[in-house]
Amino acid sequence: MTADTPTTGGITRAVRTYLDHLAVERGLAKNTLTSYRRDLRRYQEYLTAQDVAELDEVTEAVVAGFLVRLREGDAEHQPLGSTSAARTVVAVRGFHKFAVRDGLAELDPAAAVKPPTPAKRLPKALPLSDVEAILDAAGSEGTSLAARDRALLEVLYGTGARISEAVGLDVDDIDLVDGTVRLRGKGSKERVVPVGSFAREAVTAYVEGGRRELVGNGAGGPALFLNARGGRLSRQSAWAVLVRTAEKAGVTRDVSPHTLRHSFATHLLDGGADVRVVQELLGHASVTTTQVYTLVTVDNLREVFATAHPRARS
Template sequence: MENRLKDFLHFLIVEKGLAKNTIVSYERDLKSYLKYLKNIETVTDLNHVQRTHIVHFLKFLKDQGKSSKTLARHVASVRAFHQFLLREKAADHDPTVHIESPQLERKLPKVLSLEEVETLLNAPRLDNHFGLRDKAMLELLYATGIRVSELIGLNVGDVHLSMGFVRCIGKGNKERIIPLGRTAAKAIDSYLNNGRKKFMSKKSSEEALFLNHHGKRLTRQGFWKILKRLTKEAGIEKELTPHTLRHSFATHLLENGADLRAVQEMLGHADISTTQIYTHVTKTRLKDVYSQFHPRA
């Protein structure tokens, strides 16, 4: 069964061109699935898997306290795996045909107000190369709405300051060209001219735009630590995630009348329904403003 999993992961990498983080999620989900089949259901042949085995697996996960979002992700992974086996003639049926994904609770993303964004963006100290880097990263995130994985994946050649755009590779290896505002361009220019070289050794040929103190590409975990520290220094009490500036970017654009399709394209959403959740955020915020300021609210 493990060999079939390796074949499937190879298919996702080579033919589907999925991102590394997506591959890791598939592998983690399917390893736990195969372990369950082998140890609890005593199934050692994937062709013997029945719908009831998968239903029991999902109940097993639920009993462990897994969220509906995690269950839905496992269903998607298991379904894709069995469809692959059927297509490759490694199985003669697909046991996931009548398996339904759990209903997801659509939580509204947390966003910062304009004042909070301003406070956060001004938190880095600009008298050292670390501060110049952090300022450039925050300005770039808020200016473009790119994902943190896309931010740390940027190379120096992906940013075109004179023309005012950034090129990034998103989910499924899809390329996006996103406009870059003057403020963000200025912060990146300052970092490139006065900060980035101080992270590098003389012999370094690192292409990554944002570097850590070893002169290597900054990681997601490294960025997350920086964001938590800056949030604390800025005195922002809201619970932030690495995606908070992305959510704020989308919400503030829509609040100011931006076209939903244009925002979808900039965010790199395959489905516009994903972008539409931000319209709910703007409606909620409008209600809050109404309740606070209308004399008869």
């Protein structure tokens, strides 16, 4: 009986069988199959280097050692980041689970080996100058839609509202005298947050001018932000407003409604706001969610320190 037969757990044939299963039975896309093939080829190379020729010779320690090699690299391979290493481990875990299910091996040595947790991506905040350029570019045409665009973007940045919260606003939700707005967040949770003077002025100008014209184009309704037909503005249309205005302002960074929300939080913390206050303004259920923004401000402090302190540079 050769080492490459399924009954002895031949690794090469088992990998081939697994890839056929992914292609035929699970119908994975070509690019995904290419990634699996590349990851499992690297795994096979590692097993060969460890003198492991049979599936049943693979132990949990061997699989864990492969993960360490992925993260640390070797003479032939650069170390992988947590995301790429996690993807490779997922391929290995899937392979061993399949091998047991199809009778190609008795035990699954990879079951307890967990993929590394991908590094938490920091929110991308715009510099204040970019935000101001976008807001200045909005409303420059002087039309009713331009007034709406300026009011929408001022509210997004001025309150940290999610895009769904902003387009869901009714006229009665914003109190221009007290300077507050009622936002309906995830799970139908409501919160009342302050609205700054710039946003209040933009909304006042829109409500007293542009919105009246837009209401006349439709059947009317309570929505604050209206489309050209007089109906409630959609999330997709609001997103397009921001992208179009950013291009007009000459901002080359990737911009989305969430970018303004990130910028709102980051600029508050940079200005000295307490993280729990920012938590309440953003409508986060846990302060842990908000604390990711503190990582951004620490990076900013580090950059300022390295630039400004005479003994900071090597």
